[in-house]
Amino acid sequence: MNVDVRDWLDDAFLDAEASEIDAGKALPWPQIAKPGDTIWMGAVDKNGQAVSFIQSIYWEYGSGIVVPETGVLWQNRGHGFTLDAGHPNVLASGKRPFHTLNPAMSILNDGSVMTYGNMGGEGQPQTQAAVYSRHAMFGQPLQQAVTAPRWLLGRTWGEDSTTLKLENRFDDAVVDALKAAGHTVDIVEPFTSIMGHAGAIVRKPNGVLMGATDPRSDGAVAAY
Secondary structure, three states, X not given: OOOOHHHHHOHHHHHXXXXXXXXXXXXXXXXXXXXXXXXXXXXXXXXXXXXXXXXXXXXXXXXXXXXXXXXXXXXXXXHHOEOOOOOOOEOOOOOOOOOOOOOEEEEOOOOOEEEEEOOOOOHHHHHHHHHHHHHHHOOOOHHHHHHOOOEEEOOOOOOOOOOEEEEOOOOHHHHHHHHHOOOOEEEEOOOOHHHOOOEEEEEOOOOOEEEEEOOOOOOOOOOO
């Protein structure tokens, strides 16, 4: 990288980026997308140590290679490399390929620790932003923040469509406004798996734990 990632968290930088958003007009779409196979897991122990973890084998069956006598399937994220010497993702020693995986964690102003994540192709950061903002910024209960209607702009696994997909539980006025802005909108069934499988754990300062799992998937919240 030729930039310091801490600069991207600077207030002035974020304000400048936000000022470029025109809520009344959609940007050109689609962008180039690639499929993937992913799960998210989160854990918090009795001492408050929290983990946000994403595992993805990439493509439909990873590398297709299983380590003998282990059953461990090798992932295929190396597909993100290129042999083009002038490209940022050129294959080189010590480098990691560009990918979509982004397990998330946040320390909130009240001292709570929120570990959260999602799988689902290009929908990963979109759902994470939705779950985080609903709970941390707007005070929705954690499970409600995960269960509430979601959207996906772009592709997810097994899908070729790059339209803006909205679960049919959104208000009609929201749908109309997005269409008026220039989005190609597809209304999909409620709790569809294409919106990914989100989950979250929040540890409050007093040690109380809250967990949420997605009704769109076969995930679970468990305590031991």
